Amino acid sequence: MENTGDNGCEASDDGRTLKSLERSFAIISELKEREVAGVTELANATGLSKGSVHKHLATLRAGDFVTKDDRAYRLGLRFLDIGADVRNQIEGNTLIQEKLRELAEETGETAQFTVREHGRAVVLYRETGMQGVFSKGRVGKRFHIHHTAAGKAMLAQMPREEVQRLIDTYGLTAATENTITTETALFDELDKVRKQGFAINESESTRGLRAVAVPIVDSDENILGAFAIAGPAHRLKHEQLENEISDLIHRSVNELELNLAHS
Amino acid sequence: MENTGDNGCEASDDGRTLKSLERSFAIISELKEREVAGVTELANATGLSKGSVHKHLATLRAGDFVTKDDRAYRLGLRFLDIGADVRNQIEGNTLIQEKLRELAEETGETAQFTVREHGRAVVLYRETGMQGVFSKGRVGKRFHIHHTAAGKAMLAQMPREEVQRLIDTYGLTAATENTITTETALFDELDKVRKQGFAINESESTRGLRAVAVPIVDSDENILGAFAIAGPAHRLKHEQLENEISDLIHRSVNELELNLAHS
DNA sequence: AATAAAATTCACTAATACGAAACAACTATG
DNA sequence: CATAGTTGTTTCGTATTAGTGAATTTTATT
Numbered sequence: 001m002e003n004t005g006d007n008g009c010e011a012s013d014d015g016r017t018l019k020s021l022e023r024s025f026a027i028i029s030e031l032k033e034r035e036v037a038g039v040t041e042l043a044n045a046t047g048l049s050k051g052s053v054h055k056h057l058a059t060l061r062a063g064d065f066v067t068k069d070d071r072a073y074r075l076g077l078r079f080l081d082i083g084a085d086v087r088n089q090i091e092g093n094t095l096i097q098e099k100l101r102e103l104a105e106e107t108g109e110t111a112q113f114t115v116r117e118h119g120r121a122v123v124l125y126r127e128t129g130m131q132g133v134f135s136k137g138r139v140g141k142r143f144h145i146h147h148t149a150a151g152k153a154m155l156a157q158m159p160r161e162e163v164q165r166l167i168d169t170y171g172l173t174a175a176t177e178n179t180i181t182t183e184t185a186l187f188d189e190l191d192k193v194r195k196q197g198f199a200i201n202e203s204e205s206t207r208g209l210r211a212v213a214v215p216i217v218d219s220d221e222n223i224l225g226a227f228a229i230a231g232p233a234h235r236l237k238h239e240q241l242e243n244e245i246s247d248l249i250h251r252s253v254n255e256l257e258l259n260l261a262h263s
Numbered sequence: 264m265e266n267t268g269d270n271g272c273e274a275s276d277d278g279r280t281l282k283s284l285e286r287s288f289a290i291i292s293e294l295k296e297r298e299v300a301g302v303t304e305l306a307n308a309t310g311l312s313k314g315s316v317h318k319h320l321a322t323l324r325a326g327d328f329v330t331k332d333d334r335a336y337r338l339g340l341r342f343l344d345i346g347a348d349v350r351n352q353i354e355g356n357t358l359i360q361e362k363l364r365e366l367a368e369e370t371g372e373t374a375q376f377t378v379r380e381h382g383r384a385v386v387l388y389r390e391t392g393m394q395g396v397f398s399k400g401r402v403g404k405r406f407h408i409h410h411t412a413a414g415k416a417m418l419a420q421m422p423r424e425e426v427q428r429l430i431d432t433y434g435l436t437a438a439t440e441n442t443i444t445t446e447t448a449l450f451d452e453l454d455k456v457r458k459q460g461f462a463i464n465e466s467e468s469t470r471g472l473r474a475v476a477v478p479i480v481d482s483d484e485n486i487l488g489a490f491a492i493a494g495p496a497h498r499l500k501h502e503q504l505e506n507e508i509s510d511l512i513h514r515s516v517n518e519l520e521l522n523l524a525h526s
Numbered sequence: 527a528a529t530a531a532a533a534t535t536c537a538c539t540a541a542t543a544c545g546a547a548a549c550a551a552c553t554a555t556g
Numbered sequence: 557c558a559t560a561g562t563t564g565t566t567t568c569g570t571a572t573t574a575g576t577g578a579a580t581t582t583t584a585t586t
Contacts, residue, residue: 016535017322018574020283020543025326032345035352039564049545054565056543059280063288067380071552071564077378077385077403080346082295084403086338089298115340117330122340140340140347279566281543283574302533315575317534334533334583 023048024056028065028075036072083140087124090115090224092260097125099227099252104129106248109231112137114150114213115224119170121151124225131235136206146186147175149201149213150226155186156193157215157223163190178204198246200238201230208233212241214249219261227253286311287319291328291338299335346403350387353378353487355523360388362490362515367392369511372494375400377413377476378487382433384414387488394498399469409449410438412464412476413489418449419456420478420486426453441467461509463501464493471496475504477512482524490516 023046030045031037037045043053057073060066064078087093096113103111108129114121120142137143145151145166155163163186172181180186193199201211213228227249229236236245286309293308294300300308306316320336323329327341350356359376366374367390376388383405400406408414408429418426426449435444443449456462464474476491490512492499499508 015573016318017325018283018287018318019572020281020574021287021319021322022326023543024281024284024287028345032348040562050564051546051566052544055279055281056284058565059284062280063285064381074352075345075349077346077349077380077387077405079342080350080387080403081385081405082291082338082403083340083343083346084401085295086340087343088401089337117340118327122344124340124343138347138351140343140345142340142344278542282541283543286574303531312576313533314535314577318574321534 023052024060027053027056028060031066031073031075036074038071038073042073090124092256092263093125095256095259097127099256100125100127103127103227103229103248103252107229107231107245109229109236110137112150112228112230114148114154114226114228116145116151116154117142119145119166121145121148121154123150131231136209137230143205144170144173144175146172146180147201147205148228149199149211149230150228151213152189152193152199152201153213153215153226153228154223156190156199157217157221160187163187175205176203176207178202180204196242196246197250198242199226200241202238203233210236210238210241212246212249214246214253216253216256218257224260227256286315287323290316290319291323294329294336294338299337301334301336305336353387355519355526356388358519358522360390362519363388363390366390366490366492366511366515370492370494370508372492372499373400375413375491375493377411377417377489377491379408379414379417380405382408382429384408384411384417386413394494399472400493406468407433407436407438409435409443410464410468411491412462412474412493413491414476415452415456415462415464416476416478416489416491417486419453419462420480420484423450426450438468439466439470441465443467459505459509460513461505462489463504465501466496473499473501473504475509475512477509477516479516479519481520487523490519 026046027042030042034041039050039053039057042057043050046053057066057068061068064076067074067076100111100113104127108131110126110128112123113125114123116122121144122142123137123139126137126139143151145155167183167186172183172186173179174181180189197214199213201209201213203209209230210233211228211230213226215226216224218224229245229249289309290305293305297304302313302316302320305320306313309316320329320331324331324339327339330337330339363374363376371392371394373389373391375386377384377386379385384407385405386400386402389400389402406414408418430446430449435446435449437444443452460477462476464472464476466472472493473496474491474493476489478489479487481487492508492512
């Protein structure tokens with residue numbers, strides 16, 4: 001696995017941020033990767049002293065952000081508590097879940113609702129159909145926005161200069177040999193998406209994974225997110241995605257948009 | 264709504280914790296309750312200066328724990344990212360979801376998988392059946408352990424002195440007029456639960472809500488959590504819970520325990 | 527356009543987070 | 557069973573830095 005700098009926790013030395021908090025983030029980050037770790041291990045990983053790491057962990061523990069069994073520290077469920085709360089704050093979340101469920105049932109594949117946050121695409125809800133789980137993309141997972149169908153669907157709704165800004169900030173990193181990595185290719189793709197009304201992901205994030213996505217916008221043209229259906233390339237043929245499946249998603253998105261407008 | 268001190272974020276003045284981190288927690292806590300807030304509002308709420316709150320928010324923002332639109336600060340999806348990751352670390356999570364789904368489908372009600380963390384019961388997974396959502400208990404939500412069927416199911420599996428310790432630490436706060444609030448009543452109830460093999464919640468956490476729960480233990484007697492079915496009292500009759508539904512959950516739990524033992 | 531309010535930046539200082547080392551608790555090993 | 561070797565926890569002095577309050581910039585309001 002290449003390090004694309006995903007868990008951005010480099011300490012910044014300008015005086016505009018709290019260093020101690022950043023150190024906590026670093027500890028959390030390391031703990032996330034390791035699932036379970038001890039004080040010494042984390043001290044080595046972060047470059048902090050054992051005593052300091054201990055203090056951080058003790059504080060995080062008091063806030064339920066970290067658990068400790070014996071000498072094994074883990075991340076706690078407070079993150080889920082807050083995360084689920086944040087997720088439930090978006091309007092129409094129950095409706096969104098219902099629609100996803102319909103989609104998952106009708107297609108038998110995985111249906112996802114994705115939003116963007118900063119420059120990333122984040123999967124907020126996920127329902128899997130009968131065909132079972134073809135994972136990648138668990139809830140909460142953050143993707144580079146140009147790697148995913150949902151991401152491209154959202155980008156296509158954004159003004160060109162905003163897309164440009166995202167490119168300038170985050171670049172166009174590759175995930176597979178199919179990933180779009182040049183500006184011109186991306187803008188061409190977004191034009192196509194805009195014309196079609198849906199975006200397709202042809203193994204651009206994971207080899208063997210296909211997906212279609214349709215953007216969701218409210219009456220004020222705000223991008224709320226995107227619905228997507230994803231599955232293994234051997235089950236989901238390209239023509240299916242372009243026809244039946246994109247139609248299904250469109251129908252769901254339209255119904256959702258209508259319902260949201262009346263509330 | 265009474266303040267039971269749920270979001271425990273009182274600053275402790277012993278030198279064993281990081282004060283600046285605790286202040287961040289306080290800000291996060293306030294932000295969670297308000298959904299959206301500005302610097303001044305948070306400064307007033309926490310008693311910190313505007314400048315300081317700003318610095319905290321800037322740092323949290325850099326870590327994707329907070330988002331800012333215009334002058335509106337909100338909690339970010341990083342919490343969901345980490346939370347979902349923590350949740351997925353528990354063994355057999357896919358199996359658990361499958362079983363919940365079966366249960367939700369068979370009963371038409373809401374099926375939940377709950378674990379304990381520290382003295383609380385936390386809903387980790389949740390599947391809703393056709394009868395629709397009778398909410399309370401979204402994913403990640405933390406309950407006082409004696410308020411819920413799942414909590415009582417887990418307590419019944421714990422050694423008496425550990426239960427005692429929890430009571431001593433957290434007390435037996437009331438949520439409704441049915442909540443068990445005395446030690447003797449609780450221990451009696453746990454005896455009953457142990458004999459029956461399931462726990463019932465008769466409007467002990469929310470008026471009009473009934474639930475049954477069965478504990479899940481592994482081959483080493485470790486308590487992994489509990490499965491529960493919950494729904495409105497008018498749909499779920501007491502006899503149903505004691506008979507058909509508790510049997511259904513038992514079957515699922517047994518299958519799950521078996522599967523977990525072989526891995 | 528003018529005024530008000532809120533967010534951000536700045537400089538200074540008191541608070542405190544950090545590191546190093548001592549101490550305690552637990553593991554492994556002979 | 558004793559001893560050496562880890563690992564976690566606590567203590568303490570000090571350098572760092574987090575916080576305050578005011579100045580400055582930005583955004584909203586009249």
